[in-house]
Amino acid sequence: DQQVKQNSPSLSVQEGRISILNCDYTNSMFDYFLWYKKYPAEGPTFLISISSIKDKNEDGRFTVFLNKSAKHLSLHIVPSQPGDSAVYFCAASGGSQGNLIFGKGTKLSVKP
Amino acid sequence: GAGVSQSPRYKVTKRGQDVALRCDPISGHVSLYWYRQALGQGPEFLTYFNYEAQQDKSGLPNDRFSAERPEGSISTLTIQRTEQRDSAMYRCASSDGLAGQGYEQYFGPGTRLTVT
Numbered sequence: 001d002q003q004v005k006q007n008s009p010s011l012s013v014q015e016g017r018i019s020i021l022n023c024d025y026t027n028s029m030f031d032y033f034l035w036y037k038k039y040p041a042e043g044p045t046f047l048i049s050i051s052s053i054k055d056k057n058e059d060g061r062f063t064v065f066l067n068k069s070a071k072h073l074s075l076h077i078v079p080s081q082p083g084d085s086a087v088y089f090c091a092a093s094g095g096s097q098g099n100l101i102f103g104k105g106t107k108l109s110v111k112p
Numbered sequence: 113g114a115g116v117s118q119s120p121r122y123k124v125t126k127r128g129q130d131v132a133l134r135c136d137p138i139s140g141h142v143s144l145y146w147y148r149q150a151l152g153q154g155p156e157f158l159t160y161f162n163y164e165a166q167q168d169k170s171g172l173p174n175d176r177f178s179a180e181r182p183e184g185s186i187s188t189l190t191i192q193r194t195e196q197r198d199s200a201m202y203r204c205a206s207s208d209g210l211a212g213q214g215y216e217q218y219f220g221p222g223t224r225l226t227v228t
Contacts, residue, residue: 004154032214043116043203043219044155051214089154093211098168099145100211102154 003027004092006103013110019077021106023090026071031094035064035075038087038105047088048075080110114138116220118204124226125194133189133223137206144187145205145217146179155203155219161187194227201225 005024013019023033031052036044050057050064050073057064063076077084087107091100117136125131137144143162147155157171163184172178176194181187191198203222209215 009152031212034216036219041221043205043221046216046218049214049216091154091211095212096210097212098143098160098162098210099147099157099171100155100217101157104152104154 001026002103003030004090004101004103006090006106008106009104010107010109013080013108015082015110015112016079019075019080019084019108019110021075021077021088021090021108023073023075023103024071025073025092027092027094027101028071029094030092032092033064033066033073034091034093034100035062036089036091036102038089044089052094077108080108082110082112084108085110116204116206116218118202118220118223120223121221122224122226124228127195127227128193130190130192131194131225133191133202133204133225135187135189135204135206135220137185137187137204138218139185141206141208141218143207143209143215143217144181145207146187146189147203147205149201149203149222158189191225194225196227199225199227 034049035047038044087105090103145160146158159169161181201222205217205219207215207217
């Protein structure tokens, strides 16, 4: 039973437009949520995170929104650039848990 | 500064052989994690260490899998009597602290294991 779900395996967006990647979770004990970006033949790279005490965290073109009541978070990329094309993983953890629990990923393609 | 490194990057082995995968974490990082990633999936937790102590090995699939980090730095994941179902990307990550306390993890490039 997946605790972190990314229901869209892929997303295609035009350059300059907004990309919205979604993630749902089931475990209410999760305290931290992270987004990782992965290019082919490389390991996942940390992108942005949010604590459960916040509902928004922004870093340049990237903003993560957290809706705790809905157990939902989203990553917004504005404006999208072709270099953003990658697989994006949502991950979560909480309390004394050491490891991250990942979703299956969403492949984003940004077309010029 | 150097990131997390893993060796070998690719390993092809015959069923029944033992393999050892190495992870060299970011210098000074307290925590080290092993994950396994199948095609089309996210990384799946195997085990993690704080310093040299193995804190959680609940993700290891069976007793053919073991890991050690004897000096609190480099770690080795060993798979004994490999089976075809062990074929996957094995990823190592390190961090300054626990994921549950907000520390992000830095991943290595992975070792692609193929068991024939």
